[in-house]
Amino acid sequence: MDKDLISENDVFGMLGKKRTAVYRLRKKYGFPEPVLSHPARYRRSAVRQWIDEGGVNRKSVV
Template sequence: MQNNRNLDEQSSPQLISHKEVLAMFHISSKAAIYKWRQNRGFPDPVTLMPLRWLRAAVEEWKENVGGCGR
């Protein structure tokens, strides 16, 4: 069983915070995520306060589309 203390405080096995998304893709700006949403089909967040995404949707996007710059 995964220790939830290793996850960002706003993350869970089902949800991923913007901090964890930034770390996953080795980026430092939320602006990149917004560009990916507009131009590359990155999933929309499921909550805005705090900003979180479905972990499975982000992992699927990473595997199928990738997170390389642009």
């Protein structure tokens, strides 16, 4: 298994959010989509980059 993949629960822990909040972050704030579904897996590097770039406060790229 790819060591960069993390579970949905790990993402919830990193963000301090629950499933519906993460869904809203994806739709409204450009949070990374899961790379696998059932069970959902996210790239740790993509989540970390999103956080490091400011998360919901990041500047939009036009």
